[in-house]
Amino acid sequence: MITIFDNVIIGQYVPRESFIHRMDPRAKIIAIFIFIVFLFISRHPVVLMLAAILTGVTFLLANIPFRYYIKGMHFIAIIILLTFLLHLFMTNDGRVLLDLSWITIYSGGVIEGSLIALRLFLLVLMASLLTLSTMPMDLTDGLERLMKPLAAMGVPTHELALMMSIALRFIPTLLEETSKIINAQMARGANFSKGSLWTRLKALIPILVPLFIQSFKRAEDLATAMEARGYNGSKGRTKFRRLQWKRNDTIAIGVLLIFALITVIFRVYT
């Protein structure tokens, strides 16, 4: 049981020495943000083709085998398929392709459905690229730096980042604990796989209650330990990790900005 969770911190991260892996997490987050926003601005085929090329190039640069992407995509694939079908059946544009008594499929539906499906596919691929090529710690770091300007508005950016990193630290510990509690309750005769849904839900209570109590105890211990180590909030704090913005990051953002510009041009002039 525990072995399944062994690499939670690493998450889906696939270590490689690639252009994309070496990028600053901030640059990656910004780039993906630009890509996702502008992907939905224009529906011109040229723009979509550009987006596909962009995704393809990034995919090749990241040097991560396709099977890693598929792993996390089962659920998303269903959503993409559903969206495709919805558009297929709900659009009433263009030529009639198929006319059954209960449903009519128009050519517009096929086009619309495919466009949406392709966009979603590109989006998911790019988003997976981010988590596959960046360690969660670096992502947290990148997000914290990017949110820095919000700190002036009173958003607790440092605390949010600390929460994320503590969560990363404790998820495996809590999973381990959960499996221990499950074993302990099973040793006392608990049964989690028999009976009605309601019975099985009720069987979870003896797992959740000790888990919660333990977690609060942990939280208290951790707070004491942090205080003992002089934790004082973000004031006067220096950082162990330093992010380095390199020329490649600027280039990547530049490419994405050009893509954004082209989509806007297509949107305005066609």
Added chain:
Amino acid sequence: MPNEISVCNLSFRYQDSTPYVLKDISLTVKKGEWLTILGPNGSGKSTLAKFFNALLIPLTGEVVSCGKNTVDSAEWSSIRRDVSMVFQNPDNQLVAPTVEDDVAFGLESAGIPYDEMHQRVKDCIQRLGLEGFEKTEPHNLSGGQKQRVALAGALALKPKVIVLDEATSMLDPQGRNEVLTIVRKLNKEDGVTIIAITHDVNEAIASDRVIVLNDGSIVYEGIPRELLANREILRANNLSSPFIVDVARELRKYQILIDENVLTHEELVNAICSYKRII
């Protein structure tokens, strides 16, 4: 030798309605010594430990740590840099997702500049024999390794005193030895003052001085050898005498006269061997 920590007439209770956990405690810790505070569960020893680095502040009495009175809230961060602490549960005191981030945590709080921080983290990781584990996540470490990481994090702040609050009680014998060996090294080579809080009599053997705490009061103060030979005090305070001492005592019953001072494994072996020769 100057006093690193002095506690004067400290009494404490958590709430006005509850009984006192600490009753009129006065003690001093000398620079460079290894002091063991022994006591059964509920004797108040962990509470006492929290006063040394201003995690708890006295209402009656006074605690002065490294020349700073813990009542003064402006000194708290500097006191906590001088007096580091390692806690009991190895899982509940590591904050960061990787070993090196965790060792750096206290340094980040202290505002140590980037280059120096990296140097210190590297040094401490090496010092505690954790090379190669820099990027490891804490849950993939053994208990002893986790406590060593905690110790590295404490050491990184270059403390004058390290307080071990039952730091080895949840470890297996091997993990315990790992930690104690390093603590001994820090005490002897670096001159770090050690205060070890424990209920395990065996841990007191290596220390310079023992204080026994029971029900919130100091009931004994002396050198470990004398305490361990004193069965009455041990029994009165629910402390079990070390295995080696018991063995020696049993041997004495059979007219095999072994010196009363035998405390360690090695000493016992030597005593038995030299006894043979006398015969």
